[in-house]
Amino acid sequence: MNNMFNPKTHPEWVRPHSIEWYAQLGSLTGQYSYPWKSTITTPNGEVIFANEVALMVPGMKVLDIGCGHGEFALQWTPVAKHLVGIDITEDFIHQGNQAGRSNATFLTVNTKGRLPFDNEEFDCAYNRRGPTSAYLDAKRIIKKGGKLIGLHPGDRSTSGLSELFPELYEPSPIGKPILDNLTERLKEGGLTQAEIETVRSMEYLHEPIDIVKMSVYGQKPLIYEMVLQESMSEITQIFEKNATERGLPITFERYIVRVTI
Template identity: 55%
Template sequence: MNRNLPDPRLHPDWLRPHSIEWYAQLGRLAGQFAYPWHSTLEEPNGETLFAAEIEQVVRDKNVLDIGCGHGAFTRSWSPLVKQITGLDVTCDFIHSGIPPYPANVRFVTANTKAGLPFERGEFDVAYTRRGPTSAYLDVKRVVKEGGMILGLHPGDKLSTELSEWFPGLFEPLPSGTPVLENLLQRLEQGGLGHAELRKVSSIEYLHEPLDVIRMSCFGQTPLLFEWVTSLCLSEVTQIFERKATNKGLPITFDRYYVKVTV
C-alpha cells in the first residue's frame, strides 16, 4: 500500500468540505455546484431513481428545491411544475441562476439552519438533492398536509475504496453509519420519524487518473490542486492503472433516499 501521497488537508489553502467557507469559495471559483471529475454511473443508481421519483410528483405543483446550488436541476422541472423555488445558502450560486429563466422559477438565498423563509403550507412538494439535512427540522411546516418531501444524500460507504488505494489523498471513512444516524435524528426532530429511508448503491467509474485528484481537491483553490497534481500524479496513475477495469476505476456510489408524506 502506498503511504507517501500528499495530504491536501496540510496545505494552507485547504478548506473543510461543505463548510460555509468552502461553499462560498466554490461559488466564487466556479459559480456552480458541479463535480469536476469525469465518471460513468452504473444503472440503476440513486441519482436517476431520485429524478424519476421527482418527475412523478411535481407535475402542476408548487415545489421547493432546498440546496439548489446554481439551479440547473431546479430549472429542469419548469416545464412540469406550476412554480418552483430554489433555495441555497451561497449567493454566488444563486446569482448564477439570474434571468433569463422561466417565469415559474425563482431563487432565494437563505441558511436552513435559521429555518426556511416561507409561509406554513406554502408548497405541495419539497425536495433536497445532496442538500443540507438541517432542512428537515423545518420543512414539514412549509409543506401542505398530504404533500411530499423527498431527499437524496451521500451514503456512509461513498467512495470507500479511495482511502485504501490512495491513502493521504483521502481520509478513511468513519466507522459505523454516522450519516444515517444523523439523517434519522434530523427526521425525528422535524416530526418526520415516519419517513421511508432506504440505501441505494451502485458503481461509479472514474475515467482517468486526474479524476482521482479532482475528487480529492473538489472545491479547493487551483493552487492547491496544482500542488497535489505536481507531487503525485505519476504515482496516482500507477495505482489507477492497477485497479481500473476497462470501464474505469470502480468506486462505490452510495446514496440514502428519503421519502415522506406530510
C-alpha cells in the same frame, strides 16, 4: 505511497462542505457540478431520485432545498406551477436567477433557522444533496398530504479510495454517522413516518486525473496544481494497477428519503 502529497496539510485547504467551502466554490466556478468524469451503474440513487421528482412536480408549487446553481431545478420549470430554490451560497443563487424563468425564484437562505415561508406554502419539496437542517422546518411549510423526497450521500460512498490513496481520501467512517444524523434530523422535524432507502451501485472513474479532481473538488487551483506536481506519477501507477476496462471502481451509495406530510 508515503511520498504522496496530502493536500489537507496545505494552509489554504478549506474543509469540504463547510459554508466557507461552498462560498469558495461559488466564487471559483459559480456552480455546483462535479468536474471529474465517471460512469455510474444503474439503477443508482441519483437516477431513482430524479425519476421520482419528475413524477411529483407537475402542476405543483415546489421547493428545492439546497438548489446549488439551479441546473437540476430549472429542468422542471416547463411542468411545475412554480419552483422556489434555496441555497446558502449567493453566487449559486445569482446563477439560478440569471436563467430568467418566469415561474422560478432562487433565494439565499440559511436552513439552520426558520425557513422564510408561510405555513403549507408548498405542495411538495425535494432535497438533492442539500442541508439536512431543512428537515427541522419542512413539515410546517409543506401542505398536508404533500410529498418530500431527499437524496443524500451514503456512508460508504467512495469506499475503497482511502485504501489506495490514503493521503487524498479519508477512510470510511465507523458505523453510519450520515444515516444516524439523517434519522435524527427527520425525527426532530416530526417526520417520523419517513422511509430511508439505501441504494448502492458502482462508479467507475475514467482516468487518473479524475482521482485528483474528486479529492480536491472546491479547493483553490494552487492545491490542485500541487497535487499534480507532487503525486501525479504515483497516482497514475496506482490507478492503472487497479482499474478495469471501465475505469477505477468505487462504491456509489445514496440514501433516499421519502415522506408524506
